[in-house]
Amino acid sequence: MRKILIVGAGQSGLQLALTLREHDYDVTVMSARTPEEIRSGRVMSTQAMFHTALQTERDHGLSLWEAETVGIQGLGVSIAGPDGARALDWFGRLDRPAQSVDQRVKMAGWSELFEERGGKLIISGVTTSDLNSLAELYDLVIVAAGKGELVGLFDRDASRSPFSAPQRALSLAYVHGLAPRPEHPDSPGVRFNIVPGVGELFVIPAYTLSGNCDILFFEGVPGGPLDCWDDHPAPAAHLGRLLDLVRTHVPWEYERCGDVELTDANATLAGGYTPVVRRPVGELPSGRAVLGMADVVVANDPITGQGSNSAAKCATSYLASILEHGDRPFDRGWMQGAFDRYWDYAQHVTTWTNALLGPPPEHVVQILGAASAHETVARRFVNGFDDPTDFRQWFLDPAGAAEYLATL
Template sequence: MRKILVVGAGQSGLQLALGLLSHGYEVTLMTNRTADEVRDGKVMSTQCMFASALQTERDLGLNFWEPQAPRIEGLGVSVAAPDGTRPIDWVGRLDGYAQSVDQRVKMAGWLKAFTERGGQLVIHGAAVSDLDYFAGRYDLVLVAAGKGELVGMFGRDAARSPYTSPQRALAVSYVHGLGPRPEHPDFHAVRCNLVPTVGELFVMPTLTTSGPADILFWEGVPGGPLDVFDGVNDPAEHLRTTLELMKQFVPWEYDRARGVELTDANATLAGRYTPVVRDAVGELPSGGLVLGVADVVVANDPITGQGSNNAAKCAASYLDSILARGDKPFDGEWMRATFERYWDYAGHVTKWTNAMLSPPPEHVLGLIGAGGQLQPVADRFANGFDDPSDFEEWFFEPERAQNYLASLSA
C-alpha cells in the first residue's frame, strides 16, 4: 500500500486525501487545527462552486450539505453609474446549479469524515524541517497549505504571473436578513456589481454554521474608496463600513441589506494578496521533492469566484494522475507533468481572471452591455464561470466577440 502525506486541510487537501483513501492508499493528513477549531474559527473565504466542481465532490460521496445549501441558479451583472443608477443590469441562467458552503462547515465535516474513513490525522503546523524529516517515509508528499513558510519552497513563475502586487483589497461579511432581489425573487443568483475604477461588490447565497445566509464581498481597487478595511478589527464596524459603501456605490443592493446582521462573531474577513503562479515542485534541504496543490501553485484573485472550483478540479486532476501512476515512482518529471495536466484547465481560469482585473477593453464593454439585450449572451457569460475555457471562443478577441454577436443577430 502506497503511503502519501498531504499537508493542508482546505478544499483541495481534504478532497484529495479523502479521494486517495477511497482508492486504498495509506494517507496521513497534517493540519494545524482540529475540526472543532475550524468550525468555531473565523470565516476563511468566499466560495461559490459551480456544477462541474460540485460533481467532483459528488463523485467521492462528499456532497454532505447539498440538500441544505441554497441552489444558485443564475449569475447577474450590474454596472453602476456615478449617479447611483444601473445602466446595465441582467441575469444569466446556469445550466446546472451552483452552491456555496462556508468552509468552516465543510472542512470541519470533511476532517471528521477523514478520520472515520481510516485516515491518519496529525494536528501540527508543518515547517520545511518537518517535511524534510517525513519525506523519506512517504512515497509522495503533497503541499496544499497555501500560506506560511511552506509556500516559500515554490518559486514564482514569472512567465505566468503578470502581477507583482495585490490587485484588490478584499472585505467579506456573512449576514442574515438580506432581502430578495426584486428582479428574480423566485430563484437564487450570485450578483456581480461592477463599479468602474472603484471595484466590485459580490452578493451570494451560502450555507453557514447557523443555516442559510448571504455573503457581502467587496473587492476594492488598492488606494481607492473601497480600500478602507485595513485595521478594522471590530466585526460590527466592518459591517457598518460595508453597508455605508453599499449605500454610496450600489444603492439597489443597500436597499435590501438595511436590516442585515452578522451571522456570528467570526463572520468577517479582510485582506489582500498578489495573484501568482508558482513552480509546482518544491525542493527540500535534503534534496527530496514535494508537489504543490491548488492555490499553493495557482493563486488567482477571487474576482471570478474560481478559488474553490480550482481547488476541487486540481484535487480531481491530481487524483487521476496518482492513480494512473500505479507503482512507479513519483519523481520530479511526473510531478511537473501532473501539474501541467491541471494547468491545461487552470491556465484558462488565470487568463480570464487576470483580464477581469484590468479596465475592460471596448469589445468587452460591448459584450457586457449586450447581456442586457440578448439573453444568450447573459447565459453564456454565466456558464463561463463553470467552464472558463469557453471564454477563449468569444470573449478575449474583438473579432471573435463581433462574430459571436453577429451570429446571434442573424
C-alpha cells in the same frame, strides 16, 4: 500500499485525500487546526462552486450539505453609471445550480469524514524543517496549504505571473436578513456589481454554521475608497463600514440591507494577496522533492469566483495522475507532468481572471451590453463560470467576440 502525505486541510487537500482513500492509499493529512477549531474560527473565504466541481463531490459521497444549502440559480451583472444608478443590469441563468458552503462547515466535516474512512489526520503546524524530517517516510508529499512558510518552497514563475502586488483590497461579511432582489425574488443568484474605477461588490447566497445566509464581498481597487481595511475593525464595526460602502457605491443593493446582521462573531474578513503562479516542484533541504497543488501553485484573485472550483479540479487532476502512475516512483518529472496536466485547464482560469482585473476592453463592454438584450449571451457568460475554457473562444478574443455577436 503507497503512503502519501498531504499538508493542508482545505478543498484541494481534503478532496484528494478522501478520493485516494477510495483506492486504499495510505493517506495522512496534516492540519493546523482541529475540526472544532475550524468550526469556531473566523470565516476563511468566499466560495461559489459550480456544477462540474459539485458533481465530483456528489460522485465521491462528499456533498454532505446539499439538502440544506440554497441553490444558486444564476448570476446577475449590474454596472454603476456616473450618476450612481445602474447603467446596465441583467440576470443570466445557470444550466445547473451552484452552491456555496462556508469552508468552516465543509473542511471541519470533511476532516472528520476522512478519519471515518480510515485516513490519518494529524493536528500540527508544519515548518520546512518538520517536512524535511517527515518526507522520507512517504512515497509522495503534497503541499496544499496556500499560506505560511511552506509556500516559500515553490518559486514564482515570472513568465506566468504579471502582478507583483495585490490587485484588489478584499473585505467580506456573512450575514442573515438580506432581502431578495425584487426582480428575481424566487431565483437566488450571485450578484456581480461593478463600479468602474472603484471595484466590485458580490452578493453570494451561501450556507453557514447557522443555516442559509448571504455573503457581502467587496473587491476594492487599491488606493480607492474600498481600500480601507488596514485597521482591521472588530466584526460589528466591520459590518457597519461595509454597509456604508454599499450605500455609497451600490445603493440598489443597500435597499436590501435593512435587516442585515452578522451570522456569528467570526463572520468578517479583510485582506488581500498577489495573484501568482509558482513552479510546482519544491525542494527540501534534504534534496527531496515535494509537489505543490491548488493555491500553492496557482493563486488567482477571487474576482471570478474560481478558487474552490479550481482547487476541486486540481484535486481531480492529481488523483488521475497518481492512479495512472501505479507503483513507479513519484519523481520530479512525474510531479511536473502532473502539474502540466492541471495547467492545461488552469491557464484559462488565470488568463480570464487577470483580464477582469483591468478596465474592460471595448469588445467586453459590447458583450455585457448584448447580454442585457439577449438571454443566450447572458446564459453563455454565466455558464462560463463553470467552464472557463469557453471564454477563450469569445470573451478573451476581440475577433471571436465580433463573430459571435454578429450571429445574434
